Amino acid sequence: MKRLSQILLLLFITTFSEQLLAQKTEGFSIKGKVKGIKDTTVFLAHYFGYNQQVIKDTAEVDANGNFHFKGIKTLPEGLYLVSLPKGKYFDMIIGNQEFSFETDTINLIRKMKIVGSKENEAFFKFQQEMSDRFDEMKALEAEAKKGKNPAVEAKIKKVQAATSQFQQEWLKNNATLFAGKLIKSSQEPEIPAYPKPVLTKADTAAMYQYQFQYYKAHFWDNIDLKDDRMMRTPFLQKKLERYFDDLTVQTSDSISKEADFVLARATARDVRRYVIYKISSQYETPKILGTDGAFVHMAEKYYIGEPVLWDTSTVRRMKERVAILKPLLIGKRFPDMYLTDTLGKEIEIPRIPADYTVMFIYDPECSHCRESAPKLKQAYLSLKAKNVKVVAASIDRTPLKWKGFIKEFKLEDIINGIDIHKNPKTGKEEYYTDFKNTFDVYATPVIYVLDKDKKIIAKRLPIEQVEDFIDFTRKQKMAKNK
Template identity: 45%
Template sequence: MKKGFIGRWFMTALLLGVCLSASAQGYRIEATLKGLKDTSCILGHYSYSNKQFFSKDTARVDASGRMVFEGNTPLPGGLYLVLLPGQRRWVELVYSGKETHFSFEADTAEIVKSMVIKGSKENEVFYTYQNELRRIMEGGGADAQKQFMDYQKGFLKEQAGTFTSKLLKASLEPEIPTAPKLPNGKSDSTWVFNYYKAHYWDGFDFTDDRLLRTPFIQPKLERYFKDLVVQVPDSIIKDVDALIKKAAPNKDMKSYLIYYITSEYENAKVVGTEGVFVHMAEKYYLTGEMEVSADARRRIGERVASMKPLLVDKIIPNLTLSDPEKKPVSIHGIKADYTVLFFYSPTCGHCKEAAPKLKEFYEKNKATGVKVLAIATDQSPEDWKQYVSTYKLGDLLHGYDYNFRTDYRTQFDVFSTPTIYVLDKNKKIIARRMPIEQLDDFYNFYRKSHAASSTAAPKKTASAGSKSSK
């Protein structure tokens, strides 16, 4: 995940131990692993991203395969790993934060099957569950799936008070009842979708921050917001605030959800959803509900101030520049059904790669009423003119600020180049930060959809007092 300022801040706070709390006691985990000797192993836990691992301790393995992880610093609860040499194999451990002193023995050739736990009911339950599932699946048979489901349901009921059962629930999919039938006899797929979404988080305890240190939360969040939430700001914001409300009793979980959503939409993957970032910043960061330093809050405020006037559906601020003949050219002065603004740096490698694609887009679509204003944000007039000449962009409109008075970062949110905006005939923003590779597809989809909706609009009928023509 590409991290903006919010992401960088949170990860720094995380590594410094600012955000997450733990129980106030030390730990001692003794291990004996057959097949290892005279080497080292690493103890750590899953991070919020299932692609990351946070190391907490290292232990030396003696000639008999014995090692001890021990410390006075408390370990936060979660799903832990003991990484074996080479870091391609590991032992999973359930660390509840309550059972802080325990031991285990296993053969590295068959870790799950050979596991023996002492002093930890959680891990006894965890490995009993894994071994029973292995036995059912190895047994095969037509009813293996039913045996699996029956055992799982019984296990969850019997072990309801354990952290292990909470881990399992957090990973499960909603069980969907039989859907009602439509008049045509088919199952109601809309009902199925709505039920699935409504029950997606049923098994996830947002009040337990130990689930942050498992491989479950980030993939579940990614799937939820990618596949189940309509990608428009109002829908996203509604679901975001509802999840954060669920997590409100737990400061760490709440902080993570706020961080995750804010960082995702600071660099939005879906065009037009940057308004979610503005909402998160204004509601949680700038109010002080999300604790950050005064400097961080100031920087977030500056980012919001830059982005807010430039969100989709806003009229873009006007800007008057000079064309290559030093004649004035302004955004609002362009007469076109659609206007594409292409902010670029003449010496930027990505901008050079984008130039042929921009030219191709314009040549293909100029007959549809679109114009392109290419705005050089820096470098010299000579570099600017050389760029236009080299890539044969003379048919486009061009703008340059000879007086260097325009702050493109704060006035047009140009933090990297190229940055592309698409405007309608009223200079309302219909897309921002559009990748050049997606410009043609987006433009034609939007233009055709808009034309179709206009054509489909009902015609006005004569009013009751008007005269009808004969």
């Protein structure tokens, strides 16, 4: 079964493309000439995050390096890349839909000449100037490595100051251009000097805390989340990942709070949809235990709560996903699972006396389940001494397969259950447990760890990590009760 995030990505790109096709059809005409290539094909694509590109046109290159991107529909504005043979490419701003350029494979940036696009003239002049300054700095740093030289150190400081001044002046002079927004969005916030003396370890800790808080508070200052063109750059995705991976405490509440903070700024429709999608997909199947509550928050508030942003299919899928996941969040009481043991007796999970209960949900013919079964057997040898019970529930309702699995892997010591119940009146078999929709079993095995009150404290752990997790949880609880 495909993850919902994969389906949502496809729906997102498809819907987005359909919206672009609905734009006014004015067309585009971009002529290029690249010395050093001939008789080949080149591609024009816009960024969709830093690791995906959406191809919008292809063009054939003649014997002299000439090619022509053209179409009858207006291209969405943003940062594009022109992809050349042998992995070479360069970025280009698409705003004006008609312009030309010429460059050379010897140095695509330095040799670039633009005609008819003020955005790209400014964009490439910035890159050319910065490239020259980088080369100058590189040469000075190489000289400095040979030994202490006050004259070289002074030159380095001078180049650094001149470069900083150039950037500030360039940004000021091009503030109205998208090129200006683009370069600014790639820059980090500048942290002011700490206003107090740093004399002790406590002062140092306070300084670091000040720097972190300032950096986080001003993290989004340089990127305009009210401009849809930012979605077609690599910078928005990078900033989202940096903010939520490195600057946000990995708990559902903190993630949800920070998501709300970012989305209060992200008012442009395409940017808003992209931010919602990226955060939601990250926490649908999270790397950090227990953060899927952030996915539920995003789904309820920004998919179900803002249906005008999405097609009806996406909203419906989100409603279905929330209905499954919300009762299974960390801290929720484990839903009723109706099982009988090998003697046909009902297994009452809420009444199992244990400090912790491990629920192992499996398919007897699943290869991963068969790999996990010996590990489950081994783990139980030490878990049972810690007042931990294990319930193995088969989703396959074939008694022969179920009992064969138990016997093969010598699991008779644990509690084995199957969803087969005989109606006392008719004598017919009945099934009561919907493993897929009640316990989110879209692949097996699935493991839940429950506390003594049968509340979920972990899920989807590899069997190898279960004992360590329980030991860690027990120690935390003991330390808290001291």
